[in-house]
Amino acid sequence: MHRPKTLRCVGTWWSALALCACPLVLWSGAAAAQDWPAKPVKIVVPFSPGGSSDQLARLYAAELSASFKQQFYVENRAGSSGAVGSAQVARAEPDGYTFVNAGSGPHLTGPAINLNIGYDPLKDFTHVAMEGADSFVLIASAALGAASIADLIRVGRGKPLTSASPGPGSLGHLLLERLKRRTGLDIQHVPAANSGMNEVLGNHISLTITTLLTSGEQIKAGRVVPPAVATRERHPAYPAIPTFVEQGFGDVRGDTWFWLAGPKNLPVDIVTRLNAEMRRINKTAKMREQFERLALSTMDLDPAAVAKFIADEYAFWAPLAKEAGLAVQ
Numbered sequence: 001m002h003r004p005k006t007l008r009c010v011g012t013w014w015s016a017l018a019l020c021a022c023p024l025v026l027w028s029g030a031a032a033a034q035d036w037p038a039k040p041v042k043i044v045v046p047f048s049p050g051g052s053s054d055q056l057a058r059l060y061a062a063e064l065s066a067s068f069k070q071q072f073y074v075e076n077r078a079g080s081s082g083a084v085g086s087a088q089v090a091r092a093e094p095d096g097y098t099f100v101n102a103g104s105g106p107h108l109t110g111p112a113i114n115l116n117i118g119y120d121p122l123k124d125f126t127h128v129a130m131e132g133a134d135s136f137v138l139i140a141s142a143a144l145g146a147a148s149i150a151d152l153i154r155v156g157r158g159k160p161l162t163s164a165s166p167g168p169g170s171l172g173h174l175l176l177e178r179l180k181r182r183t184g185l186d187i188q189h190v191p192a193a194n195s196g197m198n199e200v201l202g203n204h205i206s207l208t209i210t211t212l213l214t215s216g217e218q219i220k221a222g223r224v225v226p227p228a229v230a231t232r233e234r235h236p237a238y239p240a241i242p243t244f245v246e247q248g249f250g251d252v253r254g255d256t257w258f259w260l261a262g263p264k265n266l267p268v269d270i271v272t273r274l275n276a277e278m279r280r281i282n283k284t285a286k287m288r289e290q291f292e293r294l295a296l297s298t299m300d301l302d303p304a305a306v307a308k309f310i311a312d313e314y315a316f317w318a319p320l321a322k323e324a325g326l327a328v329q
Contacts, residue, residue, distance in 0.1 A: 046085025082106025112318035164196025
């Protein structure tokens with residue numbers, strides 16, 4: 001007869017203890033966030049050293065180390081087109097000591113193409129702050145005689161065209177597939193190293209869609225012709241190149257973006273502080289000079305706007321992957 005009463009008392013005692021403990025747990029988490037960073041912070045670059053993602057991560061790591069008086073360091077974890085390093089961060093503790101230098105490939109097109117990639121690009125990450133974007137540009141061989149999309153359509157009606165891209169399933173490849181469908185041109189995709197720039201220079205391939213960082217020197221030297229750039233507005237470093245948008249192809253656009261992300265459920269205080277500091281860094285003369293040198297662009301977004309931008313970009317790129325028939329189960 002007394003056992004149920006005893007159990008009720010024990011349950012009440014434990015409930016009271018749990019209620020008392022909750023504020024302590026919340027206070028402990030808040031205190032940890034307030035003291036952050038108390039040890040070195042790792043930024044995982046999901047690619048090999050030397051690329052755009054690696055260069056940007058090292059720029060920010062140096063600046064953030066100086067800002068927070070604590071070491072921010074880069075760890076390269078390449079594999080599966082960025083999926084290996086990204087998955088590692090998705091599974092990390094959300095304590096503010098592990099981040100990924102996120103990019104359009106592993107976080108936008110990769111999950112759309114590979115449904116078993118091991119993480120959800122929107123649900124499994126906290127998207128903290130924007131870094132920079134390398135813009136895509138359509139490059140034509142000088143011998144093709146196509147200085148605009150209208151020229152390309154005119155030339156392409158008389159003969160089949162060939163093209164290269166950074167690789168099957170890459171953002172450049174997806175843009176190329178959409179351009180083919182919108183123009184009705186017969187454009188054969190040819191695998192080629194270095195986005196096919198050497199083949200275009202040698203007039204062995206008609207076209208390629210690559211980045212301004214890759215092709216900029218050849219454009220400036222007049223060795224290739226850029227009929228269109230894939231930015232929403234004309235690129236400030238290349239104002240003479242018209243956009244796809246102004247030539248009537250508003251859905252053939254895109255940049256390859258890089259941004260800082262951590263595991264889901266990162267403390268709001270850490271996200272807010274990091275976001276504010278990275279936005280401040282982006283406005284410094286030093287970083288503006290780096291962006292100009294690399295022909296990169298950036299955006300000044302708070303954490304909520306960053307998350308919305310990534311979600312909107314995923315909604316844009318995922319259908320392109322399926323449209324190109326690249327999605328796998």
